[in-house]
Amino acid sequence: MQVLILILAGSVLTFLSFPNWNFDFLAWICLVPIFLATHNLPFKKSFFVGWSSGTLSFIAILYWIVPTFKAAGLNPIFGLLTLSLLASYIGLYYAFYFALTGHFLKNLSEFRSLLFCSTLWISLEQIRNYCLTGFPWGLLGYSQWQKPSFIQIAEFTGVYGVSFLIVFFNALIFLWIKNKRIGYFSALFFLSLFSTNFFILSLKKNSIPKNTKHFSVVLLQGNIDQYKKWDSAFINEILNTYKNLTESxxxxxxxxxxxxxxxxxxxxxxxxxxxxxxQIISPTKTFHLIGAVTNQNKNYNSAFLFNPKGEILARVDKSHLVPFGEFVPMHDFLEKWIKVLNQLGGFDTGKETNLLKLGEFPLGISICYEAIFPNLIRQQTLKGAEVLINITNDGWYLRTAALPQHFSMNIFRAIENRRTLIRCANTGISGVIKPSGVISKKSEPNKQEILEDVVDLSSQITFYTRVGDLFAWLCNFASLLTIFIYKKNRCSTH
Known part of the structure; x- marks a missing residue:
């Protein structure tokens, strides 16, 4: 019964750390109950406790999958099945994590225990970012999206550095409860890393780039119902909506x-x-970036740059597609039961590193889901993007927590690359995010809205932009090295 209560406590604390609840301070203690539940259990039981906790957490975080399937006209049972399978899959990362930490924490010194807990977590988050096309939704660091002063370290480590700090603190609290004390070095190490965020933020506030370029943008949030979008009866209504927005x-x-x-x-x-x-573009006498589908022998989800005369100048195609939304994984097997959720059928993958040039301004363009993948946005910045633009639909998600969850990850892309990030969403959330991660403009979800801003451009290359997930790879090395040394020492003593 005690273990069950701890599993539920850990799951609820994790869930409440993320949108819509946004009790982000709970992330700093959300793993403590599971550490307490597993530290005296054998490997297999720790594995099951970890899996249970992770699965329950993500059933709650990703609950919006069910109404998305239902609104698409699919049987809600398929939504429940997809949610259960995806949450169970993410639960496996928790299972391996707590099975390994439950075993090794009994045999490592305090500081090595803290480092192992933190580096192993990052290793597993990075694997989740790439495995099976990648699904880095709900990484622990993203819970801090409303605290720019806590997440500046992402310029050097990506979101993984924020996750590292959170896990380190969780493990520190657990060891304090277990041992009734904490070593000064461990506490000082955490405080030094954490305070780095404030130091970086102070430097950014006090450093004024010379000859900063600016340009003015307007974001049009049409708030078109997802299931009107491809009904021919509503074509004129949709076009008139955008006509009215451009005129306003x-x-x-x-x-x-x-x-x-x-x-x-x-x-x-x-x-x-x-x-x-x-006819809509010409009276505005300005350039337009418009999301649309196209058929160029293959079907693509694209962004088109139009000149003030309404002529197409350039196009970029989405390169990282949404599973089930734009293609069906394991197509030959699953398509018998599950179709893609949109009414247009499946799409093909475009080329990566999508850049457009608006006069002298190189723009990095991502479409929807692509913005949750740090390396894809980093590659755009490396290729010369001086501002980042994400266009997304998000009408799929109705009025669920998926809207702020999806928006929140863009804040980290802005900090990692120190670029202004402009996000234009059909049903929200649209916004302009400064290179510091501060939101300068933000729309209300599920309403028509116009956002206007003058944004800064930058050609600065950050440490993260230059080296990518080096921090995560070092965590991989450190966690594997800890396991190797431990096993070697065990063998030498027997």
Whole structure:
């Protein structure tokens, strides 16, 4: 019964750390109950306790999968099945983590225990970022998205550095409860790392880049119902919505941004739609970035840059597709039961490193789900992007916690690369995020809205942009080295 209570406590604390609840301070203690539950258990029982905790946590965090399937007209049972399988899969990372820490914490010194707990967690988060096309949703560091002063270390470590600090503190609290004391060196190590965030933020506030370039943008949040988007009866309604938004917006902007798949049809394939877009764009006398689908022998989810005359200048295609939303994994097996959730069928993968040039301004363009993958955005910055733009639909998610969960990860992309990040979403959340991670503009979800801002551009290359997930790889090395040394010492004593 005590173990069950600890499992539930850990799961609830983890769930409440993330949107919509946003009790982010709970992340700093959410693992303590599971450490307490597993530290005296054998490997197999620790594995099961860890799996149970992780699975329950992510059933709660990802609950929005069920209403998404239901709203798509699919049997809710498939939504429940998908949610259960995905949460169970993420639960395996928790299972291996607590099985290993439960075993090794009994045999390591305090500081080595703390380092092993933290580095092993990062190793598993990084694996989750890449394994099976990757699903880094709900990484522990993302819980701190509303605390810019806590997450500046991401410029050097990515989101993994924030997760490292959270896990280190959780393990510190656990060892304090278990041993009734904490070594000064362990406490000093944590305080030194944590205070680095404030030092970095202070430096950024006091350093004023010379000759900073700016440009003005308008974000058009159309708030089009997801299941009106591809119904031909609503084409004129959708186009009139964006026409009205463009007419209401400032006419002095250098770029108007529409959300992902905001044009209700295939472009440039549909000549009538192209003419209607030209009629909307031309009076604004500015450039437009418009999300739309296209068929170029293959189907792509794309972003088109239009000049002020309504002519297409360039296009980029989405390169990291959403499982079940844009393609069905294990297609030959699963397609018998599950179709893609959108009404247009599956899409093909575009080329990576999507850059567009607006005059002298190189723009890094990501579409929807792509912004949750740090390396993809980092590659755009390395190739010269001076501002980052994410267009997304998010109408899939209705009024669920998926909206702020998805938005929150963009804050880390801004800090990691020290770029302004502009996000334009169909149903929200749209916003402008400064290179410091501070949100300068933010829309309300599920309403039509226009956001206008003048944003800074930068050509600075951060440590994270240059070396990527070096910190995570060092954590991989450190955790494997700890296991190797421990096993070697065990063998030598027997």
């Amino acid at each position: 917006a400032s006419q002095n902007s250098q770029l108007m941004i529409w959300p992902e798949t905001s044009a209700p049809g295939w472009i440039p394939n549909d000549a009538w739609l192209m003419e209607r877009l030209k």
